[in-house]
Amino acid sequence: MTQQAEAAPLIAIVDDEPDVIAVLRAALEAVGFRVQGFATARAFETAAQRIAPAVCLIDLGLPDTDGLALVYKVAQEQGAAVMIVSGRGGVQDKIAGLELGADDYIVKPFDPAEVVARIRVLLRRSERSAAAGRRRRAGFAGWEADFDTFQLSAPDGEAIRLSRAEGEMLRLFLETPNRLLSRAQIQDGIGGAAGDGFDRAIDVRVSRLRTKLRDDPKNPTLIRTIYGAGYIFVGDVNWLA
Known part of the structure; x- marks a missing residue:
């Protein structure tokens, strides 16, 4: 293998x-990506720490576990972007996947070229963040957020893990x-897909982020809803690094 x-x-x-792995492998390797395929969640989890993938494409209909459970685990524990590739095309399936931490969702049958294009979007977003030297730690309202590890430190010292998607939204x-x-500005800012169901997924992600920030959904003080318009983060932010 060359350098x-x-x-x-x-x-x-x-x-x-x-056949799905073979089609995706051919399309991805044709444009220079490295690819490893796994038929089960267990096989992937055994190898995940060793291979350190940049992007994980996960089917929801896996034989040994619910694919959504794997999406959640990867989003919480890995630094990789997550794209769901599934035959389930309903809005509720998309919302469930995105709220559990997926960065994107594509429905089977798919055009391999579209999958390649969406992967490139996810990777470019990460590269732009690194190239721009974006600040990595911030303090606000007694909280501290570390965007290298996507971890929150609560005012009482509790450590709270954010998924990649939650972390990008908070940033x-x-x-x-x-x-x-x-919602459109938020979607554009955090990357990923758009379209039917994705606006609603933004609302779900905001709700999950509020929960982790202990922000009362009935009377939020940090992330406020402006009905019919979007959201606003209220408060002072001190960037630490």
Whole structure:
């Protein structure tokens, strides 16, 4: 393997359909990505820490576990972006996947070129963040957020883990305090897909973020809803690094 090939981003595919893995592997390797395929969640989890994928493509219909459970685990524990690739195309399925931490959702049957394009969007977003030298730690209202590890430190010292998607949303709010953001602006700011169900997924993610910030959903003081317009993060932010 050449040094260039070793440096190429690794894409992990978790799907029990060999034909799906084969099609995706061909499309991804054709444009220079490295690929590893796994037929079960257990096989992927055994290898995940060792291979450190940049993006994980996860099917929801896995033989040994609910794919949504794997999405949640990867989103909480891994630094990889997560894209669901599933035959379940309903709005509620999309919302469930995105609220559990997926960065994107694509429905089978799919055009392999679209999957490649969406993976590139996820990777470009990460590269832009690194290249821009975005600040990594912020303090607000007694809280501290570390965006290298996507971990919150509560005012009482409790450590709270954020998914990648939750962390990106919080970072966006902290970078634009006291400014109204529409759902479209939030979606554009955190990347991923758009369309049917994704606006509602933004609402679900805000709700989950409020829960982790202990922000009363009936009377939120940090992330306020501006009905018909979007959300606004209220407060002072102190960037620490």
